[in-house]
Amino acid sequence: MAFILMVPLTIIFLSVLSVSHVSGTRHGHFPTTKMNSISGDDLVTNLPGQPNIDFRHYAGHITVNENNGRALFYWFYEALTLPDDKPLVLWLNGGPGCSSVGYGATQELGPFIVDGHSSELKFNPYSWNREANMLFLESPVGVGYSYSNTSSDYSKLGDDFAANDAYAFLQKWFLKFPSYRTRILYIAGESYAGRYVPDLADLIQNKNKDSSVHINLRGILLGNPETSNADDWQGILDYAWSHAIVSEETHKAIKKSCDFYSSEPWNDDCAQAADEVYRQYKEIDMYSLYTSVCTSNTAGSEYKSNQVMIRGTSNMMPRIMGGYDPCLDDYAKAYYNRPDVQKALHVSDGHQIKNWSICNMDVFNNWLWSESKESVLPTYKDLILPDLRYGGDTDGRLPVLSTRYSLNSLGLPITRAWRPWYHQKQVAGWVQEYKGLTFATFRGAGHAVPLFKPSESLAFFAAFINDESPP
Structure with missing residues (x-):
C-alpha cells in the first residue's frame, strides 16, 4: 500500500497527462539551461542502453565528511521541459538500507526503467521528471554506491546519522548546482523513508533559523510510510486477517495477547x-498480495526475506499482472554491476568494479542500524509543511491500516471528508484531507505505488506540487 503524507499543501488529482515517448531527439541535444562548470564533471553522456532524450542528467559522489572519506551517491535528472521553472524533488527509498537508484529511479518514477529482456533501458512515459527536477540519493553510506573510508562509520548508522548526512549532502550538492539553491524543494520517499523524510525535514527547518543555510523546503510526500512501531504492527496484523492471510484463530490470539501500545508489547504468545x-x-x-513472485534462480529480491521462491513444473515465467514484473530487482542488480554502466555513472574506471546490491542486508536486518525511533509522530507534529501520505491498498508490509492508525494517533481535524478520487473517469482510490495533511489510497497498488500505478501516481504528484485537490 502506498500512502501520501501531505503538510499544509492541498492535493490535486489531474486527469491523465497525455504523454508519449521522446523520439526524434539526438543524444547531444539538450535544453538551453546553463550548465555549471563544476556540475559538468558529473554529466552523464554515454549511459549504456539509454534511450534518446532531450534533458540532462548527472551522477556522482558528494563527500559529506572529508575527514572520514564518507560520500553519498546521487543521480539527478533535469525536468523533461522547462527545468528552470520547476521545483526540485529529493527522493529517498527506505529499508533501511535499500537503494533509491535501484528502486525509485529505475523501477518506479525515474525516466529510465531497466528492461530485463533487452538488458538495456527503456523510457518511462510517466516519469516524475515531467513535473519536477528529480534527485535520487543512495543513503546512508553502505547503500548502493555510497561508501565511507572509515569502517567505524558503519557502526554508527541510524536515523539521526542518516538525516545529518543527507542534510550535509544537500548543502554540498547546492554548491555543485547553485541555480537550485533557492529552488522550491520537496522531499519524498516510501517505506522506511517514513522516518528518513520527516527527520530530514525537521533538521532543515531547524537549520533554516540560520538564514545563511536556508533551504526552500515546501512539502513532503510519503508512500507506504513506516511511522510508529505500535501503529505499524497493529496495522500489519489486522490487515493480514482482514485479507484472509491468517485464520480467525490466529487473529483472536493476536487480539488477546498483543498490546502494541503498552510499555511491554511483546510476550511469548504474541510473538508466536x-x-x-x-x-x-x-x-x-x-x-503485493495479488501479483506473482519472481521465479528466477538469481532472485535479486533477496531483501524480501519473508517470501519464498515458488517453482512449478512449467519453464514459463509467471503471468505478469497489471504490467508489474516481479523480477525487476534482478534486472537492476545485473545492470548496475556492469563495468560500462559504472564508468558512465562516474562510479568506477570500468576496471575496478564496485559491488552494487539493491539492498545492504546488514543494514536492512538492523545488524548495522544502531538507532531507530519508536515513533516519528512527534516530529510530524512539529513540521510546518504541506504533508501528503499515500498508500497502495494491496501492500501487506506497511498497509493502509497502519497509516490510518497513525493518523488517528495524530488526532488532526478533518477538513474534507473521505471520498473517491478519479483518474481517466475511473475511481483511482480514496482520499481524506486533514489540517496540514492529506491521505490517499491507490486502488490495486502494492508497496511501490508508482510501479503499479504509474499514470495515476504521476497525475496525483502533479496535483500535489500544484497545490490542488484530486477530483
Whole structure:
C-alpha cells in the first residue's frame, strides 16, 4: 500500500497527462539551461542502453565528511521541459538500507526503467521528471554506491546519522548546482523513508533559523510510510486477517495477547501469533498480495526475506499482472554491476568494479542500524509543511491500516471528508484531507505505488506540487 503524507499543501488529482515517448531527439541535444562548470564533471553522456532524450542528467559522489572519506551517491535528472521553472524533488527509498537508484529511479518514477529482456533501458512515459527536477540519493553510506573510508562509520548508522548526512549532502550538492539553491524543494520517499523524510525535514527547518543555510523546503510526500512501531504492527496484523492471510484463530490470539501500545508489547504468545502471520506471508509477496513472485534462480529480491521462491513444473515465467514484473530487482542488480554502466555513472574506471546490491542486508536486518525511533509522530507534529501520505491498498508490509492508525494517533481535524478520487473517469482510490495533511489510497497498488500505478501516481504528484485537490 502506498500512502501520501501531505503538510499544509492541498492535493490535486489531474486527469491523465497525455504523454508519449521522446523520439526524434539526438543524444547531444539538450535544453538551453546553463550548465555549471563544476556540475559538468558529473554529466552523464554515454549511459549504456539509454534511450534518446532531450534533458540532462548527472551522477556522482558528494563527500559529506572529508575527514572520514564518507560520500553519498546521487543521480539527478533535469525536468523533461522547462527545468528552470520547476521545483526540485529529493527522493529517498527506505529499508533501511535499500537503494533509491535501484528502486525509485529505475523501477518506479525515474525516466529510465531497466528492461530485463533487452538488458538495456527503456523510457518511462510517466516519469516524475515531467513535473519536477528529480534527485535520487543512495543513503546512508553502505547503500548502493555510497561508501565511507572509515569502517567505524558503519557502526554508527541510524536515523539521526542518516538525516545529518543527507542534510550535509544537500548543502554540498547546492554548491555543485547553485541555480537550485533557492529552488522550491520537496522531499519524498516510501517505506522506511517514513522516518528518513520527516527527520530530514525537521533538521532543515531547524537549520533554516540560520538564514545563511536556508533551504526552500515546501512539502513532503510519503508512500507506504513506516511511522510508529505500535501503529505499524497493529496495522500489519489486522490487515493480514482482514485479507484472509491468517485464520480467525490466529487473529483472536493476536487480539488477546498483543498490546502494541503498552510499555511491554511483546510476550511469548504474541510473538508466536505474529510468527504465524509471517509464515503465511512466505507463500506470497507480502509487498503485493495479488501479483506473482519472481521465479528466477538469481532472485535479486533477496531483501524480501519473508517470501519464498515458488517453482512449478512449467519453464514459463509467471503471468505478469497489471504490467508489474516481479523480477525487476534482478534486472537492476545485473545492470548496475556492469563495468560500462559504472564508468558512465562516474562510479568506477570500468576496471575496478564496485559491488552494487539493491539492498545492504546488514543494514536492512538492523545488524548495522544502531538507532531507530519508536515513533516519528512527534516530529510530524512539529513540521510546518504541506504533508501528503499515500498508500497502495494491496501492500501487506506497511498497509493502509497502519497509516490510518497513525493518523488517528495524530488526532488532526478533518477538513474534507473521505471520498473517491478519479483518474481517466475511473475511481483511482480514496482520499481524506486533514489540517496540514492529506491521505490517499491507490486502488490495486502494492508497496511501490508508482510501479503499479504509474499514470495515476504521476497525475496525483502533479496535483500535489500544484497545490490542488484530486477530483
